[in-house]
Amino acid sequence: MIPGSTRMVFLPDPRPMPSNFFSTVKTIYEATLEDGFSMWKRMKERMTPTDIVMWLIGGGMLALIIWGSTATLIAGRYTAHHWFDFMVFGLAQGSIYALIAMGYTMVYGILRMINFAHSEVFMSGPYTAYFVAAFFYSSGFLDQQPIISLLAIFLVSMSVSTLIAVLLERIAYRPLRNAPRLVPLITAIGASFFLQYTFRGLYGSGFQAYPVVKILEGEWAFWDFRILKFQAVVIVAAALLMAALYTFIQRTRVGKAIRAVSEDKEASSLMGIDIDRMIVTTFVIGGMAAGAAGVLYALMFKQVHFSMGFIPGIKAFTAAVLGGIGNIPGAMLGGIFLGLVESVGPSLFLDGLGIVAPYQLKDAIAFTMLVLVLIFRPTGILGEKLAVKKA
Amino acid sequence: MKHSIWQDGIKIGLIGGGVGVLLSLIGMVEAFSQRHIISNVISMGHTLLLVIALLVGYMAAKRASQTQPLRVLANGLISGLMVGGLLALLVMVGNLVRLRAVFINASPVLYKLLTFDYGIGSGIFLLLCAGTFSGVLSGLFYLSPALARRVLLTSLSSVVMAGVLQDLLRPTFALWGPLAIINEWLFAANGLTIQGAVSLFILMALIIYFWAKRGSAVKTGFRGLPPTKQRALRTTGLLFLIIVLLILPQVLGLFLSEVLTIVGLFVLLGLGLNIVVGYAGLLDLGYVAFFAIGAYTIALLTSPELGFFGFSFWSALPFAIIVGIIFGVLLGIPVLKMRGDYLAIATLGFGEIIRILVLSDFLRPWLGGAQGVGKIPKAAIGSIEFAGPQQIYYLILAGCFLVGFISWRLRDSRLGRAWMAVREDEDVAQAMGINLVAAKLLAFATGAAFSALSGAIFASKLGSVYPHSFNVMISINILCLIIVGGMGSIPGVLVGAIALVGLPELLREFADYRLLVYGAALVAMMLFRPAGLWPEAVHRRELQEEESVGTETESLSGPEPGKQEGV
Incomplete structure (x- = not known):
């Protein structure tokens, strides 16, 4: 009510006064009924044919998934050991996605743009570190001092990725900060291809086999289940890194400043925060996470290539969207969830549908999930108001 | 200091x-x-x-x-x-x-x-x-003074261009008796001769000098003509252009005709994406999907290798386009509510899903899997078979004319204006009574139809289709060419296709660095010249207004683009 206006005060309440308990109940009941009815009517009015088509598609997908999963489980082609292996693999892959997704989600939070070139930030680190690893391997240092060499590899990879991320921000994104939305996205796509083919020119177009680290070979046994060592290491390392980054964002002054900038740029600049510096810091953190993720990825799949960033990049983006873009814990959760679905999914629900070679379709599962999330819940699992504001 | x-x-x-x-x-x-x-x-x-x-x-x-x-x-x-x-x-x-x-x-x-x-x-x-x-x-x-700078820059760059494009110029000159002398004067076995370079430089310098002195007089003279005469001049120019286009493959020989057909296919694709991205502002990164759908529909309907239908090219073509439209709408419905970057990623996802599905063993009995489908018959009218690049060229040219005409007519139609309104501001457009769903779906459908047409011609040109021909790079390629040319501008598509598809085909050394240059071009265009080399009229107006605000314009990158748009 507008202050100073007193008109409303003198008007009588238009609703009839309830005379006794029963009539009160009856009124409330009727009101609720009416509310419910009108809500239904409103929903019916707002429901467009496209909505119906979309819900049908979604329902159909769900039915297929349930049907496929049931069929697989009844057929019992896979034992508990199989499922356990799938889960561990999915967890390892998912934690790598989660690390990359951090970069996407933080940059989105602070600049409201998809850093499409983040997949190249991810690729540049391990590809450069490959030469360090190869040198250590050929000189025998890798076998003598595996821990130190691994640390050095991580360090090189993280610093190269960080450098690329910072250069990217400085050259490609900073001049376009106030441009229309499509412009930085197109720039990012361009930068992505430029970087990919620059590294191809620098290091060659072949696949490079990452040297084998002996201490990561073999497996650990827990009762009846066995875990490949490197998968366990990948999971643990990724978890530690994520915990460190999360603490940094939540607990330190700089982290607080970054969160403030992504909340409201003008206000935080009025509070004395240097916005440019915070944006660069964001890119640095994202680059470090991507560089570390890159080495983990290279350790897991044992090779690097100039286009190795594209698919994990898109999947990490899916993970970020899945968790609610701009939301850091969401990105972690989304990454792990996506990793699990991708490794369990083909055997769980595609196999049951009688699809030949279901594993070929694992990328299609990730992309379908991306599209479904974008359609039905663009705010993601841990959706925030941010996505609503934007959509 | x-x-x-x-x-x-x-x-x-x-x-x-x-x-x-x-x-x-x-x-x-x-x-x-x-x-x-x-x-x-x-x-x-x-x-x-x-x-x-x-x-x-x-x-x-x-x-x-x-x-x-x-x-x-x-x-x-x-x-x-x-x-x-x-x-x-x-x-x-x-x-x-x-x-x-x-x-x-x-x-x-x-x-x-x-x-x-x-x-x-x-x-x-x-x-x-x-x-x-x-x-x-x-x-x-x-x-040095401005005029000297202009003369120097243009003539130097034309010497460099002549050197770069020697593979295009030399065979063209060689085919024509009298021009063969020029050939000998200009070119040695590898590159321009010294006297050729000097004479070219002087020639260009003189032309630019006189144009700078007299050019404005010629322009005002043209404007001073009565409208009917202006029109007649324009029509003659257009006719001349059409005749040149018609005899081009006969003049240029086999290799250059092949380059022309590739450029033509990309022009077709570019015109389609231009409607989706340029007119309606829907950034579609999965555009190659419709190209694939067009090509695979033709393969499915005509190829005896699969042996389902055995249609001829012409009877299969309408189906290819219709299937393209259907998929355009089907893939358009889910993304109706998305904007900007979400839309881009979702469409990228669609493109990849389609490629993965085609590649998979699961759909192999129908779509051929990784081996693709072969033995697609060529298109033919009577006894003329569109077999080699010199014949396919006409098919593509006809397609380009048709599609170019449609997009040109669409641009200023009610629908075209609705698209542009959606591009500028969706909410305002809706408030003005534009049916967003219909406008967006029509944009997707039109773009898909053009792309499917291009895919159909592509399939019949190659005689086979493979899933690897339809990766995301094609989408990026097309996006790049319409951005370099100028979003929403029809001549821009042509300029972009020639610059980004034609040139790299001519420069064999370029092949490895093609995508690198594309990436750099995308970034550079967005940083320095976001409206493209040949901007659409609306964008140009906007840019001119913004210039007073004080954005630095780069005119170093190349000669100023055309004077008047829309023939």
């Missing part, structure tokens, strides 16, 4: 030198040195580095005012020296350390090129001198 000059020169010079070193290390300099611009005088690789040094010198010189010639020259000198210095450093480091273990292109050949084949000591001295000299030249260039 004194040290700010140094800072400017050094900073810009270091950036330029860094670019030079990068280009050398990724192998561009070496690859380009195969081709000589002027025979036995300067190769394309050297030209590349020279252009960098000149550009850097010019940019450094521009930091000082023209009233202080000494400072301008000092800036140019320092920055040029920096470029030379960094390249010299690369050579020195390369001779001490085996860089090749990491950078595969840091070969002795590269060092030889960089030192002009004079050995380390004198070569490095020469390199430094060349850098300094070109920096000073840029400074002098900056100090």
Whole structure:
């Protein structure tokens, strides 16, 4: 009510006064009924044919998934050991996605743009570190001092990725900060291809086999289940890194400043925060996470290539969207969830549908999930108001 | 103030030198040195580095005012020296350390090129001198009057262009008796001859000089003509253009016709995406999906290898387009509510899903899996079979005309205006009574139809379809060409296709660096010239308004695009 206006005060309440308990109940009941009815009517009015088509598609997908999963489980082609292996693999892959997704989600939070070139930030680190690893391997240092060499590899990879991320921000994104939305996205796509083919020119177009680290070979046994060592290491390392980054964002002054900038740029600049510096810091953190993720990825799949960033990049983006873009814990959760679905999914629900070679379709599962999330819940699992504001 | 000059020169010079070193290390300099611009005088690789040094010198010189010639020259000198210095450093480091273990292109050949084949000591001295000299030249260039600059720039770049495009020009001249003399005068076995380069330079300089003096008179003379005569002149021009287009493959020979057909296919695709991205502002990164759908529909309906239907090309074509439209709508419905980057990623996802599905063993009995589908019959009218590139060209040309005409008519129609309103602001457009669902779906459907047409022709041209021909790079390629040409502009699509598809086909050395250049072009266009080389009228108006706000326009990158749009 507008202050100073007193008109409303003198008007009588238009609703009839309830005379006794029963009539009160009856009124409330009727009101609720009416509310419910009108809500239904409103929903019916707002429901467009496209909505119906979309819900049908979604329902159909769900039915297929349930049907496929049931069929697989009844057929019992896979034992508990199989499922356990799938889960561990999915967890390892998912934690790598989660690390990359951090970069996407933080940059989105602070600049409201998809850093499409983040997949190249991810690729540049391990590809450069490959030469360090190869040198250590050929000189025998890798076998003598595996821990130190691994640390050095991580360090090189993280610093190269960080450098690329910072250069990217400085050259490609900073001049376009106030441009229309499509412009930085197109720039990012361009930068992505430029970087990919620059590294191809620098290091060659072949696949490079990452040297084998002996201490990561073999497996650990827990009762009846066995875990490949490197998968366990990948999971643990990724978890530690994520915990460190999360603490940094939540607990330190700089982290607080970054969160403030992504909340409201003008206000935080009025509070004395240097916005440019915070944006660069964001890119640095994202680059470090991507560089570390890159080495983990290279350790897991044992090779690097100039286009190795594209698919994990898109999947990490899916993970970020899945968790609610701009939301850091969401990105972690989304990454792990996506990793699990991708490794369990083909055997769980595609196999049951009688699809030949279901594993070929694992990328299609990730992309379908991306599209479904974008359609039905663009705010993601841990959706925030941010996505609503934007959509 | 004194040290700010140094800072400017050094900073810009270091950036330029860094670019030079990068280009050398990724192998561009070496690859380009195969081709000589002027025979036995300067190769394309050297030209590349020279252009960098000149550009850097010019940019450094521009930091000082023209009233202080000494400072301008000092800036140019320092920055040029920096470029030379960094390249010299690369050579020195390369001779001490085996860089090749990491950078595969840091070969002795590269060092030889960089030192002009004079050995380390004198070569490095020469390199430094060349850098300094070109920096000073840029400074002098900056100090010279505007007309001289324009004449110099245009004629120099046309000499370079003639050298770069020698493979296009030489066979064309050779086919025509009287022009063969020109050929001999201009070209040696590898690149332009010296006398050819000089005479071309002088010719272009004279043309530009007189155009600069008299050009405005010609233009006002044209404007002064009565409208009917203007129209007649335009129509004659258009007719002439059409005739040229019709006889082009006969003039150019087999290889160039093949290049033309590829350009034509990309023009078709570009016109389609231009409707989706340029008109309606829906950034679609999965556009290649419709290209694939068109091609696979043709394959499915005509190929005896699959043996389902055995249609002829012409009876299968309408189905291809209809299936394209259906998929355009089907894939459009889910993304109706998305905007900007979400839309881009979702469509990218669709494109990949379709490619993965086609590639999978699951759909192999129907779509051929990784081996693709072969034995697709050629299109034929009566006894004329569109078999080789010289015949397919006409098919594509007809398609381009049709699609170009449709998009031209659509642009100013009610629907076209609705699309543009949606592009500018969705909410306002809806508030003005535009049916967003219909507008967006129609955009997707039209774009998909054009793309499917292109895919159909592509399938019949190749005679086979493989899932690998339809990867995301094609989508990026098309996006790139409409952005470079100018979003929403029909001639822009043509310009973009020629620049980004035609040129790389002509320059074999280019093949490896194609996507690199595309990426750089996308970034550079967005940074310096977001409206494209041949902007759409609306965008141009907007840009002109914004110029007063004080954005720096770059006119260095090339000649100013056309005067009047819309023939």
